[in-house]
Amino acid sequence: MTSPATPFHDLSHYVALPRVSGLALSADGTRLVTTVSTPNSSGTGFVSALWELDPAGERAAYRLTRSAKGETGAAFGVGGDLYFTSARPDPDDEDGEPSPALWRVPATGGEARVVLRRPGGVSGVVCARDADRTLVVAGLLPGASDEAGHRSLHEGRAKAKVDAILHSSYPVRYWDHDLGPQVPQVFALEDGPDPSRETEEDAGTPGTTDRAPERHLRLLTGGQHPPLHEPSPRLAPDGTFALVDVTVPLGRADLRSTIARVDVADGGLRTLVDLEGSEAHAGPVSPDGTRAVVVVGEMTTPDRPPHPRLHVMDTGTGELTPLAHDWDRWAQPVAWTPDGSSVLVLADSEGRRPVFRIDVADGRVEQVTHDDAAWSDLVVSPDGATAYGVRSSYLFPPEVVRLDLATGEVTPLPGPAERPQVPGRLEEVETTAADGSRVRAWLALPEGEPSSASGHPLLLWIHGGPLGSWNAWTWRWNPWLMTAQGYAVLLPDPALSTGYGQEFVRRGWGTWGDAPYTDLMAVTDATVARSDIDADRTAAMGGSFGGYMANWVAGHTDRFRAIVTHASLWALDGFGPTTDAAFYWQREMTPQMSADHSPHRFVEQIVTPMLVIHGDKDYRVPIGEGLRLWYELLSRSGLPQAEDGTTPHRFLYFPQENHWIMSPQHATVWYSVVSGFLAEHVLGEEPPTTDTDAAVGRHLGLTAPPAPPAPDAPDAR
Template identity: 60%
Template sequence: MTSETVLSDSARAGGAGQAGQPAAASRPATPFRNLEHYIALPRLGTLALCADGTRLVTAVSTLNRKGTEYTTALWELDPAGRNPARRITRSAKGEAGAAFLRSGDLLLTSARPDPDNGGDGEDEPVAALWKIPAAGGEGRVVLSRPGGVTAVQAAREADTVVVTAPVLAGSADEADDAARRKARKERKVAAILHSGYPVRFWDQDLGPSQKRYFVLEPAGFGEAAADAAGADEAAPAGPGLPGTTDAEPPLALRNLTADAGPALLETKSALSPDGTTLLTGFRKPLARGDFRSVLAAVDTATGSRRILLDSEDAEYQPGPVSPDGSTAVVVRELISGPDRIPDVTLGLVSLADGAYTPLAAGWGRWPSPAGWLPDGSAVVVTAAEDGRSPVFLVEAATGAVRRVTNDDAAYTDVVVSPDGRYAYALRSSYLFPPEPVRIDLGTGRTLPLPSPVARPEPGGRLEEVEAAAEDGTRVRAWLALPEGASAERPAPLLLWVHGGPLGSWNAWSWRWCPWVLAARGYAVQLPDPALSTGYGKEFVRRGWGKWGQEPYTDLMAVTDEAVKRPDIDASRTAAMGGSFGGYMANWIAGHTDRFRAIVPHASLWALDQFGPTTDVSTYWEKEMTAEMAEANSPHRHVEQIRTPMLDIHGDKDSRVPVGAGLRLWYELLSRSCLPAGEQGRTVHRFLYFPDENHWILTPQHARVWYSVVENFLARHVLDQETELPAELGL
């Protein structure tokens, strides 16, 4: 069965008639028909709200003149929705990490040259910490260090600032760290000596730098705090952050986590409103290279650390701290096993004694906390639900859950106004990329804010498809249809499988944008099979440890339903996917020849090879037994592959190392039903990116990716030829 998706009035309007949002009658032609236009679309991300709620800042990434990277600038939005957006930073290096001080001054990070140092830049400039006065004027560097600054947090009700920055593991202090970095750079040493695990993570090599948290304060104040910490009386809370006058004292960093080692890898943190406590996940080493994340509370005055939550069967990450500073929301994830899903729930933890209380334990969604109401009565969260990601309110006292937004959209980067009446967020769906909105937390009504980025016309329509799986479970999908698709002009179908596998097609994706292929005439189906989030725990449990079973049969069921439509051409279909979606593409190839072409990207192939070589093998070992991995491994079915395949992989991929792509390529040529012919030529193709990772991040390579995919699909699905990018040299 099918049903057309209808957005709420506010979502459908999308700010029509306001700045940056053209009315329907004047909408331009879709940019998705031209890859150059698509790649050049500006991209909105992140929100920061000042303490009194009068200033809201977002970041906009735009393509540089060479078309080789995106540069981010900060823009100010009007929280009331009356005035147009205003750009507040501009540089070739870009800016990020916006955080408001209590005074209204704006902190940010940027690698732009410091004008107070004559504008001289380093050979490889790193991000420094800058400040823009609340009253306006030029920004100034408040702190620069050779290792750079990666993030900044500012307390809402105090002058405490916590900086995240990398430190070489053996450094005694900041001066020592600078000397070690200089020596490595001058001697061109890139080697890393490891004594623990992991050694890589997603798209980065780990070490020799490690993540640390620092307090920003006037130079010399840290020694006074350390002396006070050893005295009977409490340590001082810290002075106000200096202004922007030439007479301000120099600032320095005081290391709060000097002894952390690798424990802060991929952990989150939350600063209390009064600035006295920093909550952070903290990795506890276990046997055989494994670890789990416990919850630690760090005193920002003394650096002393207490473990609040530590469970053998779960990991913890902090959410926001309550307005009165007594309680924090935490995210608890059950440690998975072959027969146990990694269930994600919320809880409340007392900062005084670590007492833990489950919050909305029976909800069945996997929520992400965003902030508290000012009176501490409820927590604002987002969670995947039925192909959307709405905003919810969870009552702190009872755990009762109320859905706030009711449109067909996903909300991210949610911040709460100081009066608790509104929340501000970025909203997207598969009809439009992220755009800023104001949410009335009482009524759920959304007001699109004047945006620095215009909403692009998708060039088609979005509907939903539902099917019954083999066991009767409802399986649903989004379906992006090209303009003109009808019974008279049925469109070829592309099945796109999401990654994760714990995820959902519920929000706009720049990397997997269906409208690029819809503009070429394809209908793109985005299904949520077993293992997808937003449908309850049992839906995840159906596919746990059985990747080649229910997830596969769910995909076939919803595809069967889609091709029944008169506006879909059932004789011209293809399948694609990345990461776990790439795994499913490989599995599909070995189990059916119903598709004319299959495209796996960053795909898992031989699971016995993937397990020991992925970046976090300890997690994989807990997820599947060797027998389960063998039963679900696509490589065992290579002899049944009769479909042309486009294998895509990046050499810098640590999650699915490139060996998987190389082995898939060799075995396609040597063992599939479509072997290489004369002179090694084959209908299969291998698109290899030597300097990309699990994702294709650079704009020039994204253009190549889409172009090659379009060429491969056109050849095998449409029996047509398209031009390949000249830069490939073919």
């Protein structure tokens, strides 16, 4: 079989590309570990492994772990031990349950051993930089105050086969998973057997000398309101305390976030930042432990969009000092420099996500990186001269790089996989909206000249969020899969996009059908005016808020030949109370705003064929939105049906997928169906079969997908 020109010319090759995420640096700066995900042997899911990279960039990367269950959440202890979580079997426990446990690879090398296994599993681990102190994030069942109580309740539920959850507060689910019955908590990892075990049988039999010593968990954050998501404790370098975000109920099913300090030695918890009408989120603690950079913002209202701002917080008193409040960007603090004089932050900016340095004394902001890339997972070397990060752009997927903090020079490190060749080139386009605002976009173009004298067919892709930006590589919405088929793909940042200042967000706040829509049409007009773009062969696509906007576009213009709407908001009166965190929605939209900007009101004006895509396990945009959209398209849209009741519209439904369509085989189906739908309506090709299994079978040549290409680096021995 002939190999495809690039991985983007064959979906089976594309989904097999290794995916890099996360970064952990040892305390002495000599070891760097990342996580790499690839499809499992059956091609029905992704499995992750830990890889070590050479910070100096001289040696090839090598694989540290291997199991069918995968490994995540790498963290280095002060002595160089590497911790991670995994549901892999414990070689010393034939009867152990397959829930995620805490594992450790000794600094001196050797096999990984289980540090802690418990009912309900472990979800995260954090280690202090300068002390032998480790915190663990794990769930605790209501009614339990220690591990013995949790174990007893867990065994009772399992034996009775009960999975019901009795709620007394809001919310009850988040993105794609149910909340409860376990409540995420922060624990200290302690040496020795668990003192809450009541019998010698519970304690087990002492192991041999090669068995890992016993550890147990001590609860630090009991008695708090259930958080909306997993806590991310910010541990002080000396391990004496941690900062945690604490969810505070406001009554009437509303919440806000405050910052508390947890003293690790005695578990004492006290609130440091609790500002009425504002939300606060903890950031990294300074090297000397006396300060932290935190993000504080007023709670939104229909007239006030979010405006998160940085502050330096005294970790003893909670006193806040504004930091760089004149800077018109939304910053994410990621690390202090070792001397405590400045903070490194990331912020969307002009279609990129650079690294910035902020001087703590005077608030001066300096942009450190100037590449066309989006950065994440930044860690700083002990001497402060170097940082390591994961960066990506629309030209390359996430990769680990070294950053010289003095010069801004960036050096890619030898990683688990080579950059894939993309089938095209990337340009920037921009225009001026009717109100004078500048609107910019990325434009991905196929290689070579257009196959048609009229130019490349154009796909308008609308990002989700809506508070976000097209600035980083995405595996879910990847334009190169479409440029490989001859399309140009337009990736605009309309009103509500981040990285263009507070006023740019305010333009679209609560008025989604106004400036965001007119911005999209304006930048589309500017793009189709190019000689290499065919203005008559265009389609619009989007997911989540992008799906909302695709629905709005469908009801307000007939300029596009096809529209693809994924996980989309349709009837805002129904979406508002049923989304997973309805209080966020209520802060932005009044009933009148919701009615004015609901796409379902314009269904009779829809004359463009639409492909509706939705996953049943989507809790952010519940399946009811997709079901109502589908029914109303067929019963009320302006596009006529055939006499046999069939329609040009299509509905691709995933019973087990969530907001993103995560599994490799379903991503293949997604792109296959989308490509066929666009080829029919944009390119004028013959309609594809409606049988997705047959369509995918033809795409794969009725053969099993090839084995994932092994990253070109040796395994650890």
